[in-house]
Amino acid sequence: MAGSDRASYAIGFADLEQEVVVDRLPIQGEMPAWLSGALLRTGPAKYDLGGQTVNHWFDGLAMLHRFGFADGNVSYRNRFLQSDSYREATAKGALARGEFATDPCRTLFQRVAAVFEPMLLTDNCNVNVNPLGGAAVAFTETTLPVRFDAETLATLGDYGYGPAIGGSVSIAHPHHDARRKCQFSYVVEFGMKSRYRLFSIDDDGGAECVVAEMPVDRPAYMHSFAMTEQYLVLVEFPLVVDPLRLKLQLAPFIRNYRWRPEQGLRIHVFDKDGGGLVKSVETDPIFAFHHVNAFEDVGNIVVDLIAYRDAGIIDQLYLERLRASDPIDATGRLTRYVVPLSRPGDAFAIEVAEAMIELPRIDYELCAGRPYQHVWGVGRRDPKDFLDSIIKIDTETGETQSWWREHCYPGEPVFVGLPGRAREGEGVLLSVVLDAQRAQSFLLVLDAMSLAEIAKAECPHHIPFGFHGNYFPA
Numbered sequence: 462m463a464g465s466d467r468a469s470y471a472i473g474f475a476d477l478e479q480e481v482v483v484d485r486l487p488i489q490g491e492m493p494a495w496l497s498g499a500l501l502r503t504g505p506a507k508y509d510l511g512g513q514t515v516n517h518w519f520d521g522l523a524m525l526h527r528f529g530f531a532d533g534n535v536s537y538r539n540r541f542l543q544s545d546s547y548r549e550a551t552a553k554g555a556l557a558r559g560e561f562a563t564d565p566c567r568t569l570f571q572r573v574a575a576v577f578e579p580m581l582l583t584d585n586c587n588v589n590v591n592p593l594g595g596a597a598v599a600f601t602e603t604t605l606p607v608r609f610d611a612e613t614l615a616t617l618g619d620y621g622y623g624p625a626i627g628g629s630v631s632i633a634h635p636h637h638d639a640r641r642k643c644q645f646s647y648v649v650e651f652g653m654k655s656r657y658r659l660f661s662i663d664d665d666g667g668a669e670c671v672v673a674e675m676p677v678d679r680p681a682y683m684h685s686f687a688m689t690e691q692y693l694v695l696v697e698f699p700l701v702v703d704p705l706r707l708k709l710q711l712a713p714f715i716r717n718y719r720w721r722p723e724q725g726l727r728i729h730v731f732d733k734d735g736g737g738l739v740k741s742v743e744t745d746p747i748f749a750f751h752h753v754n755a756f757e758d759v760g761n762i763v764v765d766l767i768a769y770r771d772a773g774i775i776d777q778l779y780l781e782r783l784r785a786s787d788p789i790d791a792t793g794r795l796t797r798y799v800v801p802l803s804r805p806g807d808a809f810a811i812e813v814a815e816a817m818i819e820l821p822r823i824d825y826e827l828c829a830g831r832p833y834q835h836v837w838g839v840g841r842r843d844p845k846d847f848l849d850s851i852i853k854i855d856t857e858t859g860e861t862q863s864w865w866r867e868h869c870y871p872g873e874p875v876f877v878g879l880p881g882r883a884r885e886g887e888g889v890l891l892s893v894v895l896d897a898q899r900a901q902s903f904l905l906v907l908d909a910m911s912l913a914e915i916a917k918a919e920c921p922h923h924i925p926f927g928f929h930g931n932y933f934p935a
């Protein structure tokens with residue numbers, strides 16, 4: 462029920478200092494006995510550094526969370542990622558490296574000096590957790606992912622891409638190709654001649670290989686990309702940067718980007734094998750953080766993403782607004798782009814469902830890069846509220862279902878498939894939900910098809926709103 466008596470979601474943006482190890486969380490309902498593994502997540506948990514409060518949701522210092530599942534029990538532990546950025550910031554009481562929308566505090570002299578120094582990349586990996594080259598790895602949007610111990614959450618050190626990959630800015634949403642046994646991702650290299658560089662990393666041994674390169678004058682801010690069975694798809698939103706502005710370090714990273722709708726939306730399709738640019742098309746401008754899935758369909762490529770009218774959503778996620786519980790009215794909708802591959806013609810877009818959705822997940826194991834039916838994400842029932850529900854969208858019919866509870870704010874619903882399942886979507890969703898009234902979080906387990914509640918595990922504290930994570934089978 463929407464209403465002004467709802468407990469404020471602002472507690473989801475309060476710092477969490479406490480690091481705990483709990484062998485058994487109190488459980489309501491019955492945890493599926495087949496769940497055997499761990500949900501590993503990352504997210505910002507420290508915004509107030511002593512001498513400085515960061516500006517944006519995306520800037521908080523990363524904390525890792527682990528929910529372990531065995532024999533119907535759930536264990537929990539959380540630990541700050543001991544990245545170089547974390548150690549420097551906690552020692553100094555302020556950022557030492559630039560984050561997404563916050564720069565280090567610098568004197569005028571330091572500002573001038575910084576112009577002549579290479580940009581110090583952040584390794585504050587608060588965006589996503591993925592297996593990479595045989596290790597558990599936390600990611601942010603630079604070329605410095607960080608390895609950690611999947612059991613203890615102890616930080617093991619920067620992953621560090623090799624010199625062939627280069628670049629500085631990257632993404633936290635690599636794609637896994639089960640058939641080729643590798644991950645695909647990309648970096649942006651800024652310079653006199655900037656370029657996007659798509660690359661792969663082998664599952665076994667971590668060998669790195671450059672797949673394709675594309676020169677670009679003004680690189681776009683892209684938070685993710687799309688993959689079909691045969692192609693990699695870069696969708697260039699018209700939020701672009703003059704590389705010189707980044708080099709001069711005059712403003713925090715994202716404040717250097719400009720919205721240029723006249724440039725349109727550019728979709729580039731690359732062959733995974735050989736790296737050739739197969740197609741480039743242009744269509745009406747939109748902005749997105751997240752691609753959902755993509756697939757090949759009789760001479761076309763279909764790309765599904767969560768589209769916003771423009772990049773205003775970034776401004777709505779500044780910390781001061783969120784801590785004041787200001788409404789967020791930018792709306793992301795599941796939108797399908799059809800790109801003709803083997804014939805001339807323009808791309809066109811279809812809105813799959815009207816409902817707001819973000820942090821989308823699919824049955825990745827069965828459906829990544831292939832035709833699919835179900836998308837899960839977080840939704841917003843009350844247009845004046847934060848993300849207040851879990852939503853499921855049927856991509857074939859546009860039908861939606863949702864789960865919600867008063868005062869509850871769910872995080873990304875991670876799909877975990879029933880082992881050996883025959884049908885897409887057989888399994889559960891795992892979501893960390895903040896109960897704002899009790900200022901405490903719980904792990905929610907839903908049946909992925911019906912969104913019926915199966916079980917809840919109570920956490921010992923509130924968990925600040927995070928972004929992404931993944932389930933690592935035992």
Ligand SMILES: [Fe+2]
Nearest residue numbers: 684750928929
């Ligand atoms: Fe993301």
